Amino acid sequence: MTDTSLMAAEIAEIAPAVQHCLTRNEGAMAALGEMLRRDAPGHVITVARGSSDHAAHYVGQAISQRLGLAVASVGPSISSVYGARIAAEGALVLAVSQSGQSRDIRHLTEMLGDTGGLTVALTNRADSPLAHGVDHMIDIAAGPEQAVAATKSYVCSVVAGLMLVAHWAQDGALQAALQRLPDALDGALRLDWSAMAAHLEGAERMTLLSRGAGLSVAQEMALKLMETCGIAAQAFSAAEVLHGPSALLRDGARVMLYATEKTGAASIVDTGARLTAQGADVLAMPPQLPALHPLLDPIAHLPAFYKVVEQEARRRGINPDRPAFLQKETDTL
Amino acid sequence: MTDTSLMAAEIAEIAPAVQHCLTRNEGAMAALGEMLRRDAPGHVITVARGSSDHAAHYVGQAISQRLGLAVASVGPSISSVYGARIAAEGALVLAVSQSGQSRDIRHLTEMLGDTGGLTVALTNRADSPLAHGVDHMIDIAAGPEQAVAATKSYVCSVVAGLMLVAHWAQDGALQAALQRLPDALDGALRLDWSAMAAHLEGAERMTLLSRGAGLSVAQEMALKLMETCGIAAQAFSAAEVLHGPSALLRDGARVMLYATEKTGAASIVDTGARLTAQGADVLAMPPQLPALHPLLDPIAHLPAFYKVVEQEARRRGINPDRPAFLQKETDTL
Numbered sequence: 001m002t003d004t005s006l007m008a009a010e011i012a013e014i015a016p017a018v019q020h021c022l023t024r025n026e027g028a029m030a031a032l033g034e035m036l037r038r039d040a041p042g043h044v045i046t047v048a049r050g051s052s053d054h055a056a057h058y059v060g061q062a063i064s065q066r067l068g069l070a071v072a073s074v075g076p077s078i079s080s081v082y083g084a085r086i087a088a089e090g091a092l093v094l095a096v097s098q099s100g101q102s103r104d105i106r107h108l109t110e111m112l113g114d115t116g117g118l119t120v121a122l123t124n125r126a127d128s129p130l131a132h133g134v135d136h137m138i139d140i141a142a143g144p145e146q147a148v149a150a151t152k153s154y155v156c157s158v159v160a161g162l163m164l165v166a167h168w169a170q171d172g173a174l175q176a177a178l179q180r181l182p183d184a185l186d187g188a189l190r191l192d193w194s195a196m197a198a199h200l201e202g203a204e205r206m207t208l209l210s211r212g213a214g215l216s217v218a219q220e221m222a223l224k225l226m227e228t229c230g231i232a233a234q235a236f237s238a239a240e241v242l243h244g245p246s247a248l249l250r251d252g253a254r255v256m257l258y259a260t261e262k263t264g265a266a267s268i269v270d271t272g273a274r275l276t277a278q279g280a281d282v283l284a285m286p287p288q289l290p291a292l293h294p295l296l297d298p299i300a301h302l303p304a305f306y307k308v309v310e311q312e313a314r315r316r317g318i319n320p321d322r323p324a325f326l327q328k329e330t331d332t333l
Numbered sequence: 334m335t336d337t338s339l340m341a342a343e344i345a346e347i348a349p350a351v352q353h354c355l356t357r358n359e360g361a362m363a364a365l366g367e368m369l370r371r372d373a374p375g376h377v378i379t380v381a382r383g384s385s386d387h388a389a390h391y392v393g394q395a396i397s398q399r400l401g402l403a404v405a406s407v408g409p410s411i412s413s414v415y416g417a418r419i420a421a422e423g424a425l426v427l428a429v430s431q432s433g434q435s436r437d438i439r440h441l442t443e444m445l446g447d448t449g450g451l452t453v454a455l456t457n458r459a460d461s462p463l464a465h466g467v468d469h470m471i472d473i474a475a476g477p478e479q480a481v482a483a484t485k486s487y488v489c490s491v492v493a494g495l496m497l498v499a500h501w502a503q504d505g506a507l508q509a510a511l512q513r514l515p516d517a518l519d520g521a522l523r524l525d526w527s528a529m530a531a532h533l534e535g536a537e538r539m540t541l542l543s544r545g546a547g548l549s550v551a552q553e554m555a556l557k558l559m560e561t562c563g564i565a566a567q568a569f570s571a572a573e574v575l576h577g578p579s580a581l582l583r584d585g586a587r588v589m590l591y592a593t594e595k596t597g598a599a600s601i602v603d604t605g606a607r608l609t610a611q612g613a614d615v616l617a618m619p620p621q622l623p624a625l626h627p628l629l630d631p632i633a634h635l636p637a638f639y640k641v642v643e644q645e646a647r648r649r650g651i652n653p654d655r656p657a658f659l660q661k662e663t664d665t666l
Contacts, residue, residue, distance in 0.1 A: 042423060043376050045403045050576030064407070065417045070378045070424065072405035074397070077544055077572065081597055084398045090375060090423075091403065104572075205538070205565055211410055227577035232538055234567055239410065239437075243383030244560035247656045264414055278657075323580045324611075 007147035007228075007313075007320040011306045015185040017152045018159050021141045022178060025163055032120070032136055033167025041092035044071040045117060047108050048096040051150040051220060052157060055122075056096045058216035059161030062295050065212075066169040076104035079111055088117025094161070095121045098145070098153040100128025109134060122160045124153050138164070147321045149228050151306050154220060155185070158299050165295075177293035184292050184300040191287050191304040199254060199283045200231065200312045207245070207255045208235040209271055211264035214298040218258045221305055227323050228313045238264075238271040246271075250279040259285045260297035340480035340561075340646075340653040344639045348518040350485045351492050354474045355511060358496055365453070365469055366500025374425040377404040378450060380442050381429040384483040384553060385490060388455075389429045391549035392494030395628050398545075399502040409437035412444055421450025427494070428454045431478070431486040433461025442467060455493045457486050471497070480654045482561050484639050487553060488518070491632050498628075510626035517625050517633040524620050524637040532587060532616045533564070533645045540578070540588045541568040542604060544597035547631040551591045554638055560656050561646045571597075571604040579604075583612040592618045593630035 044063055046056035053073065060071035078084050080103075095109040100123040110133045113119040119134040124142050131137040142156035159181065166174040200206070206225055210218040215237055222233035236245055238257075249255055257272045259265040265285075272282045292300055313320040377396055379389040386406065393404035411417050413436075428442040433456040443466045446452040452467040457475050464470040475489035492514065499507040533539070539558055543551040551568035558566035569578055571590075582588055590605045592598035598618075605615045625633055646653040 042420065043403070043405065049573060053573075061411075064411050064419060065415050068418050068420050070376070070405035070407055070419055070421065072376065072403035074403055075570065077570070077597070078394075078397050081600065082398050082545060085401050086397060086403055087375065087401050088403065212415060223577045227580045230581055232565060232567075232581055234565075237408065237410070240382060240386075244556045247560045248563055248565055250657070264410070267414065324583070 005147065005310060005314070005320045007149055007151065007310045010145055010147055010151050011303055011310065012189070013143065014152045014155050014303050015182040017142045017156050018185060019182040020143070021156045021159050022163065022182070024141050025138060025160060028138065029163045029167045032164060033170070036092065036168045039118070041069065041118065042090040044069050044092045044094060045088055045112060046071060046073050046094045046096065047076065047105055047112070049076065049102065049105065051154045051223060052096040052098055054216050054220040054223065055154055055157035055161065056094065057219070058158045058213050058299070059094065059165065061213045061216060062162055062165045065295070066165050066171055066174070074108065076108045079108050080104045085115060086112060088112040088115045091117045093117035093119045095119065095130060095134065096157050097121070097130050098124045098150055098157065100125040100130035106130045106133055122157050124156070148323055148327070149224055149320065155299060155302060162295060174293060174295060177296050180292060181296055181300060184289055184296070185303050187289050188301050188303040189307060191289065193286045193304045193308050195283060196256065196286045196305070197308045197312065199256060200229070200308065203231055203254050205254065206231050206233040207249060207253065208233065208258055209238045209241055209255060209268055210235065210258040211238050211268055213295055214258050214260055214264060217298040217302060221258070224306070224309050228309050228318065228320050229316060230318065238268040241271060246275060249275045253280045255280045255282045257282065257284050258298070260288065260301055261291070261294040263294060338480065338643060338647070338653045340482055340484065340643045343478055343480055343484050344636055344643065345522070346476065347485045347488050347636050348515040350475045350489050351518060352515040353476070354489045354492050355496065355515070357474050358471060358493060361471065362496045362500045365497060366503070369425065369501045372451070374402065374451065375423040377402050377425045377427060378421055378445060379404060379406050379427045379429065380409065380438055380445070382409065382435065382438065384487045384556060385429040385431055387549050387553040387556065388487055388490035388494065389427065390552070391491045391546050391632070392427065392498065394546045394549060395495055395498045398628070399498050399504055399507070407441065409441045412441045413437045418448060419445060421445040421448045424450045426450035426452045428452065428463060428467065429490050429494075430454070430463050431457045431483055431490065433458040433463035439463045439466055453497075455490050457489070481656055482557055482653065488632060488635060495628060507626060507628060510629050513625060514629055514633060517622055517629070518636050520622050521634050521636040522640060524622065524634075526619045526637045526641050528616060529589065529619045529638070530641045530645065532589060533562070533641065536564055536587050538587065539564050539566040540582060540586065541566065541591055542571045542574055542588060542601055543568065543591040544571050544601060546628055547591050547593055547597060550631040550635060554591070557639070557642050561642050561651065561653050562649060563651065571601040574604060579608060582608045586613045588613045588615045590615065590617050591631070593621065593634055594624070594627040596627060
């Protein structure tokens, strides 16, 4: 199989794009972190859709774990459809939009600034309307992305958010681990995930289970399986799945565990064992990289997954760059 | 088909249970509403899992629309698995647990109280550990519920939360409409939803689309279809689905629109038309009740859905009271 898709080319660009994002934003993040320690927000509001929303959830999980703040994901429809005005006094407002073009994301973010929030945008377009309307713009510096499936822009959005967390929390271990992330992302591309490729073969449905930051990645994985391979994929917390959805996971139903870090792994593996006992076909975590940092390991493995997905799409006769009925930028109300 | 299941009996008890919840809690809600206006919270944190979490999202949507506050849904794993301490100074903490027994829900709620939050529990067990550990306990008064699928306890949790919103916001229209809700819930049981029954017949998958408070109900509907009928159901925002999942909704894929209130309906119907054009089999909203209130219409129609689900489970040879592999109370970490 030849590697000719834009998606494959962009997956190969993840590690250098992350290196660029780290280098370019070091100074801005140090300044922003200092400001956030001085005028400490009491809570955080994120504004995003699609893959960007999954990136926002990842960063939100890191903020809750390292800064001890509650993070509200506010859907743009609250203002665009329901006309509500949301108070953001004392809040950090984090908008994530790779294109920076969506009107509803921009309007909600500006409204939250008007009601007292400090607005920060993570975007891949420094000249976009969103970038111009916020207090602080962070250019995730992923470079041009042409495939419909967001890959390097998703990873760079997460990395930019984690840089912010590392500087804000003055977390030296996380800062140091971020510097080693590009090498890990490269290493992930060389992992043997043929077991996952076999698990996807012919699948109409797939259930992904994880926890914490890994759950955000599992949700992003499910979205990629839907949009790129036409597989009906759902991601659940390994705890939440026992509140109902596990009824479906029997009779050979395909399940994949995404357990990259020790703390959450025990309960994910335990849920996997319960589902195996009731007849599900459970793929444990494919081969892993050496541990880097609990907040980075979920994202570090993603290139291995993207590679399998790109190949699975082509195996199904789907052009991974242009899945049917999807657009790169989606403007909704 | 005879109506002998506990689930069917409990569905018939929804309207009287809601009447009981309204009568019993009127005084407590008036007092709590006054207190919340006096010591106005700056944001809200919800703590819940499963059906209770869907109820919490519904109430959260109402809080955002009517009180203009951001609502963070904090997963119990943040403390039970990741050991973080979340600051809740100035926040209203709303815990929802029908059983009040889950240790992780209780521990997180108490921790949020310790860090400065005002804690309120909505529970069906006034003598539960959760009820004893909060500043204010609201007994949703749904009465005993024995079927694994939560029906009347879900509706009563939402109603208790909406009573709180109505009193807190001094929203006379919402207060008056709540008094008419039991009649509407009774009326929903007499709606002809045979079109939905036909749409479910033989379905392995189902996609539900809605917005706002209706999206919380669509998520609860998807959970019921999974746990009671073994149908792989997913609910999406009618805007969010265009960010990827819509790629799957073609070639006869079954979709149901849940559009109960005018404001959100236009965009839901528009998304439905796009999906029909790409080949999906889209069921528009089945026959509706006369409009009651935009924040009540999504919940008012739910008994019609529950009835169809209970009958579909039996048509598939599943005991709706005891789906395989599920327990009424789930204790997770």
